[in-house]
Amino acid sequence: MIDSHAHYDNEMFDPDREEIIEKAIEAGVTHIINAGCDIKSSQFSIELAEKFPQIYAAVGVHPHEASTCDGTTIDTLKSLAGHRKVKAIGEIGLDYHYDFSPREVQKQWFASQLRLAQSLKLPVIIHNRESHRDVLDIVKAERMNGLTGVFHCFSGSVEMARELLNLGFYIGIGGAVTFKKAQKPVEVVQYCPLDRLLIETDCPYMTPEPHRGKRNWSGYLVHVIDRIALIKGIKPVEVISATTRNAMDLFCLDV
Secondary structure (H helix, E strand, O other), X not given: OEEEEEOOOOHHHOOOHHHHHHHHHHOOOOEEEEEOOOHHHHHHHHHHHHHOOOEEEEEOOOHHHXXXXXXXXXXXXXXXXXXXXXXXXXXXXXXXOOOOOOHHHHHHHHHHHHHHHHHHOOOEEEEEEXXXXXXXXXXXXXXXXXXXXXXXXXXOOHHHHHHHHHOOOEEEEOHHHHOOOOOHHHHHHHHOOHHHEEEOOOEOOOOOOOOOOOOOOHHHHHHHHHHHHHHHOOOHXXXXXXXXXXXXXXXXXXX
8 A cells, every 4th residue: 555645744643653654564555655844844754754665755835834935945845856765746735725825825836836846857746725726727837848746635526637637647535535424535536547546644634434533644544445445346455556556656656
């Protein structure tokens, strides 16, 4: 299993970080992409990747932190991205639910990081919350030189998924697909070809049923896998095989 989006740098893992990562590996998680949310967490992601062969890093500034960006941000991210275990630029995007950073500032730094990713020939990990139209417009405006990546914890409609698939992106599916009132994630999984899906935890957030309310971790991927298998009428091993291959291809991971 490959957890294509995690945040083991989060303070919620401070008491037992190494223990829980080892536990995930023992549970059959072969690779973890730890996504940065700002410069500090991007650096921490690289430190984790240096410590654990199974962990790889993504570096980027989350829309919540866009207001912290300055004239040095892109150069710093470019330097961090030179590390051999950095496999993506992320987590980047737009978030209109919380608006922790002004929307125009979010847009500016989202576009800048898309350009950085393309200059480095790295995929992107995109966060999109209640900002579907603007995210798509910016991706389309900035897209050149084979930009690809994943829309993580995808919350959009089938129609949006269709547009993203046509643009060459993958769809990240996490704990939301297991929620009792889940509708859009289920419809998207039904629609999306298996060769364009990634699985993720977004841990410590987005904990799947039956563990909602608890801290999420990579071992809970099995619940996402089982739900996707049920929706698609296939065996869980088929979901594991396909999503593993997809993540290996997108992030150019070591075997």
